[in-house]
Amino acid sequence: MVTTPRSxxxxxxxxxxxxxxxxxxxxxxREGAPGSGGAWxxxxxxxxxxxxxxxxxxxxxxxQEAETRSAEIVAIETDAKxxxxxxxxxxxxxxxxxxxxxxxxxxxxxxxxxxxxxxVVEAVASLCDGERxxxxxxxxxxxxxxxxxxxxxxDPPTTVFTDDPADRRGQEALLLVGFHDxxxxxxxxxxxxxxxxxxxxxxxxxxFISVAVFCGDQNLGMLSVDAxxxxxxxDTDLNVMRAMAQLLGxxxxxxx
Amino acid sequence: xxxxxxxxxxxxxxxxxxxxxxxYFANARRDAVAKASAAIRGRLHRARGATTEDRGTxx
Numbered sequence: 184m185v186t187t188p189r190s191x192x193x194x195x196x197x198x199x200x201x202x203x204x205x206x207x208x209x210x211x212x213r214e215g216a217p218g219s220g221g222a223w224x225x226x227x228x229x230x231x232x233x234x235x236x237x238x239x240x241x242x243x244x245x246x247q248e249a250e251t252r253s254a255e256i257v258a259i260e261t262d263a264k265x266x267x268x269x270x271x272x273x274x275x276x277x278x279x280x281x282x283x284x285x286x287x288x289x290x291x292x293x294x295x296x297x298x299x300x301x302x303v304v305e306a307v308a309s310l311c312d313g314e315r316x317x318x319x320x321x322x323x324x325x326x327x328x329x330x331x332x333x334x335x336x337x338d339p340p341t342t343v344f345t346d347d348p349a350d351r352r353g354q355e356a357l358l359l360v361g362f363h364d365x366x367x368x369x370x371x372x373x374x375x376x377x378x379x380x381x382x383x384x385x386x387x388x389x390x391f392i393s394v395a396v397f398c399g400d401q402n403l404g405m406l407s408v409d410a411x412x413x414x415x416x417x418d419t420d421l422n423v424m425r426a427m428a429q430l431l432g433x434x435x436x437x438x439x
Numbered sequence: 440x441x442x443x444x445x446x447x448x449x450x451x452x453x454x455x456x457x458x459x460x461x462x463y464f465a466n467a468r469r470d471a472v473a474k475a476s477a478a479i480r481g482r483l484h485r486a487r488g489a490t491t492e493d494r495g496t497x498x
Contacts, residue, residue, distance in 0.1 A: 185472055185476060255479060255480070255483065258479045259472065259475045259476045259479045260472075260475075261475075262475035262478060262479055263468070263471040263472045263474075263475035263476075264471075266471040266474060266475060267464075267467055267468060267471045270471075271450060271463075271464075271467040271471065274445065274446055274450065275446050275450035275451065275453065275454045276454070278446050278451075278454065279454050298454070298456065302453070302454055305460035305464075306460075309460060309461075309464040334460065
């Protein structure tokens with residue numbers, strides 16, 4: 184959460200209004216209090232004429248300040264996200280990818296790969312903007328995809344994507360991986376989705392991103408992040424997902 | 440001058456499973472926001488200073 188320092192503009196505006204009001208009062212009273220109804224009306228009209236531009240100016244200044252602060256907060260959040268993605272996630276995960284390929288023993292390599300899958304889903308669930316996001320890596324093995332690592336809200340994922348003709352969602356997910364594609368859906372209830380991309384009945388998410396995990400011509404699975412609210416993810420989240428999927432692919436690929 | 444570790448100890452602790460992701464990301468996010476805040480406000484401050492100087496010299 185970005186906090187901003189307290190503004191002094193309101194105090195200045197109040198001081199300015201007080202000084203102008205006092206000046207006007209002194210100017211009116213210098214020649215004695217208005218003696219008739221007409222003189223009072225003239226004094227009030229003068230006060231309004233002084234107050235209106237002052238009010239317009241202060242409103243404009245306060246609005247400008249609010250806009251400047253919003254722009255500053257957006258800039259800080261963007262810069263913070265860049266620091267998180269590059270410095271705190273990609274750098275340590277790239278080190279693990281390197282270790283996977285340096286390790287000679289098969290057992291140790293598989294252990295590091297398990298670790299890598301978990302790190303990637305933790306990073307994706309923490310970096311993507313969705314409230315209560317959940318990230319899952321579905322690993323492709325013998326033509327089926329099952330959850331190999333997950334992190335975030337809810338129960339462990341149980342979906343298995345298969346090539347069975349009755350499993351339309353499975354076929355579509357396998358095609359997405361086969362074509363090395365990604366899919367971002369803003370709202371599963373509002374959008375017209377391609378057949379097979381709709382959620383299973385009772386699914387607890389409204390928006391999701393799914394990205395193929397591959398390296399060269401080896402298809403390795405699918406990385407997904409979902410959130411219970413619509414429009415939870417944007418282009419930046421999609422790019423984070425693409426980068427993380429490629430890092431995961433680089434770590435899981437077998438040497439030929 | 441700045442010098443430090445490419446992969447900091449805290450990041451290594453997370454990748455080695457010694458630090459929970461929730462703790463790691465909470466700390467990392469706090470640090471990132473603090474550094475980003477200082478960097479952006481510093482840049483804005485310098486930009487405002489440069490604008491004021493430009494006005495002064497153009498008179």
